[in-house]
Amino acid sequence: MPAVRDTTVGRTRGLTAGPTQRTSGSTPADPLNAPNALDLEPSATAQTLLALAKALIGDAVVTEAEQQLLQTVPACEDAAQLQALTKAIRRGDDPLGALFCRLFHATTRRPEGQTFTPAPVVQGMVNWALRQGRKVTRLVDPGAGSGRYTLAGLRAFPEAEAVAVEKDPLVALLLRANLAAADLSHRAAVLVGDYRELSLAPVDGPTLFIGNPPYVRHHDISPGWKTWYAYCLTHAGLKGSQLAGLHLHFFLKTRQLAVPGDFGVFVTAAEWMDVNYGQALRDMLANGLGGTEIHVVAPELQVFEDAMVSAAITCFSPEATQADAPLRFQSIQAPAELLTLPPGREIPRETARQERKWSVLLRGGRPARQPGQMELGELFQVSRGQVTGLNRVWVHGPGAPALPEAYLVPSITDASDISAAPGQEIGPLQTLRRVVCLPRDLAPLPAAHRRAIDTFLAWAQSQGAHEGYIARHRKPWWHVHLRDPAPIVMTYMGRRPPAFAFNAAGARLINVAHGLYPRQPMSEAQLRRLVQWLNANVSIEGGRVYAGGLTKFEPSEAMRILLPRDLLA
Structure with missing residues (x-):
């Protein structure tokens, strides 16, 4: 399996986050986003982005890959611009992430799954977590991007620490810069590497898994990781297809990391609800991962500006696996509903286990075949x-x-x-x-x-x-x-x-x-x-x-x- 180079300790190892490690992550703008309040120069370049991040991060310890990037530019010395940038970040905007998306076209970001989440979706998912009434000890943000989920989560749960995992060193620097500007670096650990290599130390209290697992098609996933996915599914007593995208790998890794008492909410493309390779995730949600609610966003509300897919917000809790605990399905028809994620229609868990096409459950179940009818x-x-x-x-x-x-x-x-x-x-x-x-x-x-x-x-x-x-x-x-x-x-x-x-x-x-x-x-x-x-x-x-x-x-x-x-x- 690929390993992660951690230059802070000078050795190659998997990702490990104990309760005292810190870092964070976020995610850039989308059509549902309000415009960023801070206007950066149209002539801004990747060097501009790095210079701003370097100035905000200061002398904080970073990985070798990040340091190599920082060495290519001097820190920005424009005090007025840095002050405006810090003010915007503390207000909840993500100007660095927005600039990253502007500089790197969607066709460049898509193979890496770098599709950033709009603010209303992030806030709606955080609001859902707050409504669960649990004291969160730790946040885990897989594929953290520029840190939008991590920052929003840390603000919502003031006693929590965060583990934000981001593979791209440049984006990880934006994540660190956002944390530093928001004065949240001391509560977060940024791990630069692959979420599938993460290990978590036990903590005294619930872990909230929240984020937007990267959407990468199976064509761009290495054979080694496909083998990992198949092996882990088999070990868990599940069946799956190696045609699964990277977001299903992240769900599987979360199933491995989560323990009873933890809970989570992820936003992904909704296609897993019906396609053959999505059966593994449907089985996970109906069993060990403990699906609780699935909110499917209407196609008219295009959540991801650079991906023509419908979105599904999936809520889960490992203890919610009893046969009598229903799953709830809700269709999100208006932008305001993204902020509230209203409870949906209850579907018996056993019905969900037997149904191969979960979009049918969104409509209340499959219509019974009438006498005199047959299937094509x-x-x-x-x-x-x-x-x-x-x-x-x-x-x-x-x-x-x-x-x-x-x-x-x-x-x-x-x-x-x-x-x-x-x-x-x-x-x-x-x-x-x-x-x-x-x-x-x-x-x-x-x-x-x-x-x-x-x-x-x-x-x-x-x-x-x-x-x-x-x-x-x-x-x-x-x-x-x-x-x-x-x-x-x-x-x-x-x-x-x-x-x-x-x-x-x-x-x-x-x-x-x-x-x-x-x-x-x-x-x-x-x-x-x-x-x-x-x-x-x-x-x-x-x-x-x-x-x-x-x-x-x-x-x-x-x-x-x-x-x-x-x-x-």
Whole structure:
């Protein structure tokens, strides 16, 4: 496992926080945030940010990685600016975090999970913790960022100390600067490293885990940490997928650290409530981690400005695992509700354990199947189209080198191919774009074909087509294998219910759509009748709603669509 270099003691070790260690963390601005009161120069740079942090931190002890950064700049000597900065931080603003987000674009921060939380969400989560009526001895802020949760928590719980874990040395310096300006450094320990390596000494009283675990997709998680995740789940008697994002790793680590009497509240993307890899977290919340409340923010309230995802605020307490202790689910529809997190609808814990799609519980549970109804999955296996790894290369376009027609397969490459299909029917093939499908073994091909393919592959490599996650896990990297045509195809992402079409032309699919494969032979008339009924009757309610109003139907959700049993009679 990766280790953390602690230069204060000059040795490599895991993160350890005892009751007397101190530090803190926070998180920058979002669309729900009020504007920062302090305006920093538009020409400010990363050096400006470091100079301000260096001046605020003073001669405090920092890690070697942080010290290397501080040595690149002199401390800011503008007394007026430092005074205004300190005043803003003490007022609860986060101008340093806001400047960091301005200097480093979301596309740069996203692979590290650096999506900062807006102030109303932070305050609402702290308010929830206060309402629990517990005397907090210690705060733990994983992925602490610039320290927003840590500072808010220390202000709310004046007798608590904080452990803030932040992996990025630059952001850790902002965290230290915020603590110093707020005169809270003596109550906080900033640990520069990976939260998954943290160990906590016992304390006399509850620990509050609070924060925004970083959202990093599994593609950017090392194999070693994926192995750690799988091993720890197995050791806990849980099953899980290595496709889980980093936020699930943080929940699992919290389950390991928390003891009865502790409690916590995290904000994450809400997709774990429904997707397959989220089953491990659902099992944790229904069992050992002790889920108590889940507040799902309406898609219209986009919490994270640089991530098009709906947010879920998850509350937990390890002792809340009794079979008779219900879980509460609440939909947050207005910004004011973020500050109060009102109690939601009670759902029996056993119901939560049995339900694989928790967004259904948000609506009070799954509607009972009525007599005479059946699920679409009884008739069809629904499968997503093929992932190419880089559509701009593998969907043959005008800028790509020419290839023989034998390797260009007419396919559905855009949702509009289905939603705009005349008469709800795919055809003819000539109207569709082509996907490049090359054989695994190129050696037996005719020389002319091989020359054209070699030219194309050289161009594809220049576009990076061999370097992506999919290509690296495909043998060989150029072999895009398309499934047999599905007789019915459907869109799965949009601001409207999914569209269905009869695939009369026999087009193949890439991952812009799902294919419906019959479990038993069906006539063309039956397939067309089913397409008409689905387009007329499937509502947006059955999907998963993302920030911005996009609704997604995973294959499992599509297979739960209810339809009349006699529809195909």
